[in-house]
Amino acid sequence: MADDAAPVLSHRDGAVQTLTLNRPQALNSFNGAMHDALSSALKAAAADPAVRCVVITGAGRGFCAGQDLSDPAIAPDLTPGAEPRDIGNLIEARYKPLAMLIHHFPAPVIAAVNGVAAGAGANLALNCDIVLAARSASFIQAFSKIGLVPDCGGTWLLPRLVGRANAMALALLGDKCSAEEAQRIGMIWRCVDDAALAAETKALAERLAAMPSKALAETRRAFAAADHMDLSAALSMEGEVQRRLGMSHDYLEGVSAFFAKRSPSFKDR
Numbered sequence: 001m002a003d004d005a006a007p008v009l010s011h012r013d014g015a016v017q018t019l020t021l022n023r024p025q026a027l028n029s030f031n032g033a034m035h036d037a038l039s040s041a042l043k044a045a046a047a048d049p050a051v052r053c054v055v056i057t058g059a060g061r062g063f064c065a066g067q068d069l070s071d072p073a074i075a076p077d078l079t080p081g082a083e084p085r086d087i088g089n090l091i092e093a094r095y096k097p098l099a100m101l102i103h104h105f106p107a108p109v110i111a112a113v114n115g116v117a118a119g120a121g122a123n124l125a126l127n128c129d130i131v132l133a134a135r136s137a138s139f140i141q142a143f144s145k146i147g148l149v150p151d152c153g154g155t156w157l158l159p160r161l162v163g164r165a166n167a168m169a170l171a172l173l174g175d176k177c178s179a180e181e182a183q184r185i186g187m188i189w190r191c192v193d194d195a196a197l198a199a200e201t202k203a204l205a206e207r208l209a210a211m212p213s214k215a216l217a218e219t220r221r222a223f224a225a226a227d228h229m230d231l232s233a234a235l236s237m238e239g240e241v242q243r244r245l246g247m248s249h250d251y252l253e254g255v256s257a258f259f260a261k262r263s264p265s266f267k268d269r
Helices: 032-047 088-103 120-127 142-146 154-162 164-173 179-184 194-209 213-226 231-245 249-260
Strands: 008-013 016-021 053-058 062-064 109-113 116-118 130-134 138-140 176-178 190-192
Touching: 008 032, 016 032, 016 194, 032 053, 032 088, 053 062, 053 194, 062 120, 088 120, 109 120, 109 194, 116 120, 120 130, 120 138, 120 154, 130 179, 130 194, 138 179, 142 164, 154 164, 176 179, 179 190, 190 194, 213 231, 213 249
Parallel strands: 016 053, 053 109, 062 116, 109 130, 116 138, 130 190
Antiparallel strands: 008 016, 138 176
């Protein structure tokens, strides 16, 4: 039985693992316990070959409000003359490993953004492969309001998703971006009515779980690698990836199913 007081709830439905950030009283903002729980749940799902898609969502009315500023790991000592806290350690110890866990996950990761996604919470969502958001949800790069820069991969992700002009405005101004606007500028894949978010997420996750997971993960890695290549290098990289995938069960199954006019049964992950 799930512990409803746990900072992250984990639920399996077939090949889909749903991880629910569960600090609703704090809009699911990150503290040490939630960091540990989410990282542990992602590692467990990555090690389980039966998991072919992961969904990350939030409990209550928020997705994730970013870092809990009252957490001892980041809360500054406001006493006059006190030594400033080195919060760079928090990025290295917590947010960088979390972003890389998602980036290297062996199956697709969906963010189902059910409410506000602010600061590191917004960039947690953007690290995922596909972002679905409820129409009432919003995204806020809130860092400039407290004298910081986007973290959890925000400086890398935002310009690639929305272009430099939009990324700079979002980061410098820290204004709220509605889910509809986020879809319009290419920050997220789709905005849906609030009442439809759960059903749309379930349908998408089940569709991805039935697809060739290894090829989907390689697609993500190839896109990231191609960001730093010219066309010739990207073409060579594609050849290497296709060489590996062409020797896999899923390629043979996909081709066999195509010629037999049947639905494929993909197994690789």
